[in-house]
Amino acid sequence: MRRFFCNFIFLLLSASTQFAGAWSLEEAAKPYSGTEVSMIFLDRPGYNAIIKLLPDFEKRTGIKIKYQIVPYENTREKEELDFSSNGELTVALVDLVWIGEFAEAGWIVPFEEIKKKYPDIIDPNFDINDFIPLILNAFGTWQGKVYGPPFDNYSGLLYYNKDMLKEAGFDKPPETWDELINTYAPKLTKNSKYAFALQSRRGETQSCDSFMRFLWPWGGSLLDAKFHSNLGNPKSQEGLNFRQSLEKYMPPGIVDYDHSDAVNALAQGNVAMITEWSAFYSTLVDPKNSKIVDKLGVAPEPKGPDGRKPALGGFSLAVASQANDKQKAAAWLFIQWATGKEIGKQYVEAGGISGRQSTYKDPALLAKYPFIQPMLDSWQQGVPEYRPRFSEWSKLTDIIAEWGTKMMLNQVSVKQGSDEIGTRTEAVLKDAGYYDGKKPLAQ
Amino acid sequence: MAAIRISKRRFGIAHFIGLLLILFFCIFPFYWMVSSSLKDPQLILSQKPTLTFQPTLENYQDAFQRNVGGSLGISLFVALTTTALSLLLGTPAAYALARFDFRGKRDIWFWFITNRMVSPIVLALPFFLLASNFHLIGNPIVLVFIYLTFNVPIVVWICSDQFRGIPKELDEAATLEGYNSFSIFWRVALPLGAPGIAVSAIFCFIFSWNELLYALILMRRETQTAPVVATSFMSGYQVPWGQIMATGTLVALPVIIFSLIVSRQMVRGLTMGAIK
C-alpha cells in the first residue's frame, strides 16, 4: 500500500516536472502561428544580426515578422505617430531616453502584465536576472517596472591608435582624464595630428556624447536630488571647463564633428584617441573603412576624479499596447527569442551585442572580440541616469545641445552657458510638475 | 559692318564660355557624387581628394542588396502617375485662368499657390490619420494624391502664363472656324504652350520623386520610395558614404532621363509661325 502510494507520488511529481520542462518555442507559438508582428529596425549591426537569424524564428513559430528600416533620426517620430493614432506597430523599439515617455504615455506593456496574461508563452529559461543588472535597469526599467529586455546596447569606450601612442612614448592608454590632458595630449598634438576628437555636433551627439561625458566623472550631474539644476556645482563646472581646455588638442571644427567624423578621424590616423560607442568596433577593424586595423587599441573610458562613469546608450524591445491580444503574445515570443539565452552566442557572432551575462562566460568569445571586456567593465560601473530618461528629456536635450555647442564655440562662457541651461531646464521641469509634487522625481 | 561682326564674334566666345561655366556649375557636385560612389569607401575619406582612381562597383552591389531596385520602380510609378494627373487637372485650369474672365478668378488663382505654402511637418499627422482611416498606409496611391497638392499649383502657375502669351488672334481664328473652347484648348493652346508644359512636367516629376517626409511616414518597407531607401542608410551612427552616394546617383538618374525626353519640348515653338 505504502509502496503504491510512494510510487504514485513519485509519478505525480515526475509528471509535473515533465510539464514544467516541456516548454518549447514551437509549442508555445502554435496558437499564434500566422500572426504578424511589425516593428522598426535601424541600419546598425545589432539589427542586421537579428535579421540574419529571423528565418529560423519564422520557421519554428509560423509568426511573420515585418520590419522596416528607418533612419534613427526619424524612428521616434514614426513610432510616436504610429502609437498616437492606433497604427500597426506591435513591438516598440525603445531608446534609453524614450522609456520614460513611452511608459508614461501608456504605449508599452510592462513585463508583469504579459506574464499574468499569457503565462504559457513565458519561457522558464528566460531568466530575467541573467541580464547585466545595470543594463536591465537602465534600458528596460522605468519607475521600478520592467517593460522589456535590453536590445542593442552600447557603452562608451576609449579607442586609441597604438602606434601613435608608442611614437609619443606611451605603451598603454591613459587611465584618467587628467593624465590624458596633461601627459598624453601635448605629446600627441603636432604636425597636423591631434590627440583627441570629441564628437560634438549639435543634437543628441552634443548633449549625450559631449556634454554629459564631462559631468559625471567629475562628480557633477545635470540635476540634483530635488531635480534642480546641478550645473552650478563646482564639480560640474570643473568638468565642463576641462572640456574647454581639451579643445586645443582637438582638430579645428570639432563642434561640427558627428560620430562618423570622429570615428573616421581615428580610422584615417589623424587623431590618436576617441571615446565612442562600442558599436564602432566593427567599423574600426574593417579594412575597407579603417587604416588602423592592426593598430587599434580598446580600453574603458578614462576615469575622472569621481571614478569611471562611461557613456551609456542603447535600446530595449517592448510590447506595444495598441496590439491586439494575439499580436501581443506573438510580439513577446519574438522579443523573448531575440534576447534569449539560446541565440546569445549566435547573435554576437552575427554582429550583435547581447545583454546577458551568460553569453559572455565564454572565454573564446571574449578573446575574439577585444572590445567586449572593456565594455563589460564599463557596464559594471555606469550610471543609469547618465541621461535622464523622463519624457521631458526631448526638450532638455535641445537646450543642452544648443548651449553646449555655444560654450564650445566660446560664444558664451562656461558659467553663462551653464546658467542658461539651468534656468531653462528648471522652467521645463517646473511646467511638467516636478517641483510641486505632481510628478514623481523619476529619471 | 566689320565692327559689328567682330563684336558678334567676341560675344560668341563669351556665350560659349558662359555655357561651359553653367555646365561646370551644375555638373561638378554631381560628378563628385558619382565618382565617390565608384570609389572604395576608404578612398572617399582620404586626405587628398583623388581625381583618378580604380573604379569599383561594390557600392552599387550593396545598394541593390537593399532593395533599391524595387524602390526605384515604386518611385517611378508614383512620379509618373502624379505628373500625368497634375497635367491632366492643371492645364485646363491654367487655360481657364488665362483665357476666361470671371468673378473670383484672381482669388482662385492665388488659392492654387497657397496649397504649396504649408509646411509638411504639420500636415504629416493629419495625412497619416486620413490614410490610416482608409487603410491606405503602404499603398503608393495615397502618395499620388498627396503630391497633387503641390504639383497642380506648379502646373497651373507656369502654364497659365504660357497660355496667356499665345496671341488671341489664333483663338479668334479658330472660333471663326467653328471650334468650341475645348477644341481650341486642345489644338491651339496645348501645342503652343509646350515649353511651359514641359517645364512644369519636369518639376512635377522632380518634386514627386524627391519628396521624403510623406513617403517616410506613409509607406511600408515593401513600398518604400527611392529617396526613403537612400536615406535609410543613415543609422544615426554611421554614414556609409559610398552606398549613400551610389543610391543618390541611382535615384537621380531616372529624373535626368525623364528630363532629357521632355526637354525637347522646351525649345521655343517654331510652330507658332507655322500656324500663323
Next chain:
Amino acid sequence: MIEQRPPANTSTDPVKPSRKGKLMPIRAVPRKTYSSGVIFFLAPAVIVLLAVGIFPLLFAVWNSMHEFILSRARIYAAHGQPFLWFQNYLGLVNDAGFRESLFRTFVFLLINLPIQLVLGLLIALLLHKVGHEWLKNICRVSLVIPLATTLAVVGLMGRLMFNSSFGVVNYAVATVISLFHSIGPLLQGHFQVLHGFWRHVVPSNMIDWLGNPNLAFATVSIMDCWQWTPFCALVLLSSLTLVPPEIEEAAKLETDRWWQVLWRVQLPFMLPGITAILILRTADILKMFDVVYTMTQGGPGNATDLISVYVQRVGFRQVDQGVASAQAIVLLIITIILSRIYIRYFYREI
C-alpha cells in the same frame, strides 16, 4: 469688334508695372466663352485639391488651437483635448528661439533669393540666345541635375565636399593658392600685399566650412543656390519663350546693348515668371528642412537653425503638434502676406 491687344513695348519708355498693382484683365473677352467653358476647365483641379488638401489644413488649424502633445494621446482619448484658444499663438511671441530662427531665415532669404534670381536670369538669357545649339541642349538638360538630387543627399554631398580635411573644396582652394604662389615672383611687391591680405582673411588652407558658424551659414546657402538656381533658370527660360520673336528681333536691331533689350523687351514678359519664383522660393525657404538637417542639424550653435528646422524640432522631437501647428500657420500667413506684396509690385499680366 474684337479689340486689338495694345502692341507691347514699341514705345521707348521704360516699362513700369501697373500702378494699381492689381490684376487687370487686358481686355474684355466675349461673353460666349465665359459660361460654357469655365466650370469644366476648373472644376476637376479645384475639387481634387479641396478633397485632398482641405482636411489636413483644417486639422492643423484645429491642432493649433488645442493642446496636442503626442505622448498624451491616451489622456486625450479619455478626457478630450484641452481647448487653448490662441494660447499657442501668443506663446510664440515670447518664444525667443522662434523669433531668432525666423529672423535668421529672413536673412537667408534676403541673401539667397536675389542671387538665385539674378544667376537664374543670366543662365536663362545665355540659353535663350541663338548659337551653339548642341552645347545649349546639353546645358538645358544638365540644369535638371541639381534639382534631381534628393535633398537629403544634397546635404550629405555638402558635408563631403566642404569637409575641412578631405573635402574637395578646400583642396581646390589650396591648389589655387599654390598656383598663386608660383606666379608670385612675377607680381613682386603686389604679391606681398595680396598675400598678406589673403592670409588675413583665410588663416589656413583648411577652411573650416562647417565648424565656423558664419561659414556654415554660407555653405548651406551655397548648396541651396546650387540646387535652386536651375529652377529659376528654367522658369525664366520658359517665360523668355513668350516674347514674340518679331519684337525681339526689332529691338536687337535697334540697339547693340543686350541689357537694354533685356530691360525693355524681355523683362516685362518675364514678370509673371519672376513673381512665381519669388513666391515659390519664399515658401520653400520657409519650409526648408532636409538639406540643413543632414548637413549641420541647425548648428554649429544656432548658425543654421532655419525656421522649419525649429518647427520640426518642436513638432517631432518635443512632439508638441499643437505649438508646431501654430508655428506653421503663422508661417503660412507670413508667406501669404509676402506673396501679396510680390504680386502688387512685380506682377503684370502680359
